[in-house]
Structure formats: structure tokens, C-alpha cells
Amino acid sequence: MTAGNTGKPGTSAGIRRGSHISAGFPLSGCERVVSRYAEGKNSAGVEKEALQENSQTIAAVELQPNGIEISLVVPVFNEEESVVPLIERICEAMVGFDKPWELILVDDGSTDATLLKARGALDRPGLNLSIIELQRNFGQTAAMQAGIDAARGRLIATLDGDLQNDPRDIRAMAQALDDRELDLLVGWRKNRKDGLFLRKIPSWCANALIGRITGVRLHDYGCSLKIYRASIIKQVKLMGEMHRFIPAWVAGVVPSSRIGEMVVAHHPRTLGTSKYGISRTFRVILDLLSVLFFMRYKARPGHFFGSIGLAAGALSALILAYLFIDKFAFGNDIGTRPLLLVGVLLFLSSVQLITTGILSEMIARTYFRDDDTPNYIIRQTFRHD
Numbered sequence: 001m002t003a004g005n006t007g008k009p010g011t012s013a014g015i016r017r018g019s020h021i022s023a024g025f026p027l028s029g030c031e032r033v034v035s036r037y038a039e040g041k042n043s044a045g046v047e048k049e050a051l052q053e054n055s056q057t058i059a060a061v062e063l064q065p066n067g068i069e070i071s072l073v074v075p076v077f078n079e080e081e082s083v084v085p086l087i088e089r090i091c092e093a094m095v096g097f098d099k100p101w102e103l104i105l106v107d108d109g110s111t112d113a114t115l116l117k118a119r120g121a122l123d124r125p126g127l128n129l130s131i132i133e134l135q136r137n138f139g140q141t142a143a144m145q146a147g148i149d150a151a152r153g154r155l156i157a158t159l160d161g162d163l164q165n166d167p168r169d170i171r172a173m174a175q176a177l178d179d180r181e182l183d184l185l186v187g188w189r190k191n192r193k194d195g196l197f198l199r200k201i202p203s204w205c206a207n208a209l210i211g212r213i214t215g216v217r218l219h220d221y222g223c224s225l226k227i228y229r230a231s232i233i234k235q236v237k238l239m240g241e242m243h244r245f246i247p248a249w250v251a252g253v254v255p256s257s258r259i260g261e262m263v264v265a266h267h268p269r270t271l272g273t274s275k276y277g278i279s280r281t282f283r284v285i286l287d288l289l290s291v292l293f294f295m296r297y298k299a300r301p302g303h304f305f306g307s308i309g310l311a312a313g314a315l316s317a318l319i320l321a322y323l324f325i326d327k328f329a330f331g332n333d334i335g336t337r338p339l340l341l342v343g344v345l346l347f348l349s350s351v352q353l354i355t356t357g358i359l360s361e362m363i364a365r366t367y368f369r370d371d372d373t374p375n376y377i378i379r380q381t382f383r384h385d
Contacts, residue, residue: 073147109137187225301360309353319343
């Protein structure tokens with residue numbers, strides 16, 4: 001195992017979107033690549049111009065000429081009990097698959113022995129395994145983004161590391177994706193093995209709400225088992241906890257008819273502890289408001305603020321016009337009337353909102369032009385080809 005320096009901290013951004021994670025480093029057997037550091041960011045949009053209305057056809061992403069068919073991306077966090085059985089089940093599920101595939105584990109700042117146990121599989125014969133260790137816990141969305149950025153396959157599949165998703169569904173989903181000419185196929189845990197009140201009911205409510213607001217109606221937005229065409233998902237940039245809304249983002253760049261779902265197996269959790277709770281349901285609602293804003297106004301935020309500002313301005317004009325007529329036509333005193341204060345405040349709010357809209361348009365243009373930093377920082381990467 002060898003180590004190489006990939007650059008000074010802050011000079012480049014982890015794994016660049018669509019780049020080969022070991023560019024410049026010949027890998028043979030089991031080698032260790034110390035990846036470059038970069039400053040992450042906490043709040044930067046979702047994808048560049050992909051969510052603009054009437055977006056242009058996406059240019060195909062140029063993939064590495066490595067012939068890999070499927071990249072399996074699995075974010076893990078404190079899964080020391082399940083990571084080894086997970087690798088075993090994935091290998092068993094892919095037995096007989098006649099095309100090259102790779103497994104990418106993203107350790108999202110685990111504080112237990114997850115990384116150590118995962119590295120024990122690096123020398124497993126026939127397993128093309130990459131392990132990305134993030135600098136700290138950035139969350140499932142950022143970990144998933146790191147794995148997607150590193151993936152080299154024509155198709156990219158994502159699944160959880162808690163053994164509740166069944167890797168045996170991956171091959172059938174990959175075949176269905178091509179047969180149905182889809183760009184994204186989402187797993188549907190029809191017979192879900194989770195608690196009714198803490199998981200199932202909140203999930204049903206969230207799925208109905210997300211589908212109604214985004215217009216992309218699926219039974220199970222929260223299922224991590226999904227398979228994408230790399231040329232599509234690599235155009236999408238995730239942020240916050242937006243991984244559960246990926247179908248909505250993808251619908252911004254491809255017709256919704258190219259997004260489908262498929263019933264998949266689901267198993268009860270037997271190892272480790274769940275990282276989910278009822279609080280996540282409330283965070284989903286907050287994230288959904290952000291999704292709604294970004295989907296409709298990301299490329300034109302001035303329309304959002306401007307329309308509210310114009311409405312406030314119009315109401316202000318009506319109030320002030322009424323008071324003007326009341327004062328000069330009928331001679332009534334308006335100086336002490338609360339309606340005058342309301343009219344003035346609405347006028348000032350209108351000016352502020354319109355100004356905010358103009359500034360938002362300027363910021364959006366700067367973002368589209370200059371933003372290319374990831375929302376994660378890679379500590380180091382291990383690979384066995």
C-alpha cells in the first residue's frame with residue numbers, strides 16, 4: 001500500500017464532479033491515495049442550471065473509459081456491526097453479473113470501527129472496492145454526493161448501509177432501467193419492515209406531501225435504493241438533506257416519464273441502531289419548502305421577491321390613494337389613522353422586497369458562473385481495483 005500527496009489543503013475540492021478519484025495515481029492491487037483537501041460549503045444551491053424552466057438538453061457526462069457498468073454507492077456512519085455483512089451480501093448479490101462493477105463505501109466521519117472493518121475487505125479477490133473517508137460527519141446527502149462524484153460506472157446505484165435494503169434487487173433494477181428507458185428508478189418498500197407510528201405513518205404523509213408539491217408522485221421518496229444513469233445524476237448537485245428529494249431534482253432536467261419506481265425487498269434492522277427519528281419528519285417539511293423555492297425560483301429569485309413586492313406596492317398604492325382622496329376631497333384628518341401607517345409600511349416593504357429580488361438575481365448569476373466546490377471534505381481514499 002502506498003500513499004501520495006494530491007495537493008495542498010484548500011487548493012482543490014476533494015473529488016471534482018465527474019472526475020476520476022485517483023487521477024494521476026496509477027493503482028495496482030491495494031493502494032492508498034491521500035486525497036486533496038478542500039473547503040466545504042454549507043449552503044450552495046442544488047445543481048447549476050438544471051432546475052431552470054425550459055432547461056436545455058443535458059450534455060452527456062464524459063465518463064472514464066474503464067468499462068464499469070454499475071457503481072454501487074453506500075454511505076455509512078457508525079455501522080461497525082453491519083459493514084462487513086453488507087459487503088458480503090453485495091458480493092453475493094453480484095455473483096454472475098457479467099459486466100465490471102465497483103463498490104464505493106463513503107465513511108461519513110464514523111467514530112467507531114466502521115472504517116477499520118471496511119478496510120479489511122480491500123484485499124478481497126475480485127472486489128473492486130473504494131473507501132472514501134470524509135473529514136467529519138457531513139450528513140447522508142454530502143456522503144452520497146461524494147460517492148456519486150467518485151463513481152465511474154455507466155449506472156449508479158445507491159443504498160443504505162444498515163442491511164435493510166436488499167442488494168439482490170440491484171441487478172433487476174438495472175435491467176428494468178434500461179428496458180423501460182428510464183433515467184431514474186426508485187425503490188418502493190411496499191412491505192416495509194419499520195415501526196408504524198414512528199416510521200411508516202410519517203413516511204406516508206411525507207410522500208403524499210412531497211408528491212403533491214413537486215408534481216413527481218412516488219410511493220416511497222425515502223427509499224435509498226435507487227439507480228440512476230450517471231450522465232443524469234452527475235449533473236445534479238445535492239445540499240443540506242436533499243437526498244430524499246432527488247427524484248424531484250431529476251424531474252427538473254428530464255421528463256417525469258423517465259422516472260419510475262419498482263417494488264423492492266425490505267428487511268428489519270437487526271444490527272446497529274437507527275439514525276432516524278420522528279424529528280426527521282419535521283426537517284423533511286422544512287427541506288420541502290427549500291425544494292419548492294429552488295425548483296420554481298432558483299434561476300429567477302427576483303420573480304419570487306419581486307412579485308411579493310409588487311403586490312405589497314399595489315396594496316400600498318390603493319391605501320394611500322384612498323387616504324389622499326379622503327384628506328383633500330373630504331377634508332378628513334388622516335394623520336392619526338392607523339391605515340396611514342399600514343400604507344407607508346407596505347410601501348417601504350415593497351421597495352425592500354424589489355431591491356432584494358434584484359440583489360438575488362445578481363447573486364444567482366454569480367453562483368451559476370463561479371460555483372464548483374463540493375459540500376464535503378475528503379480526508380483520504382482507499383482503493384483496491
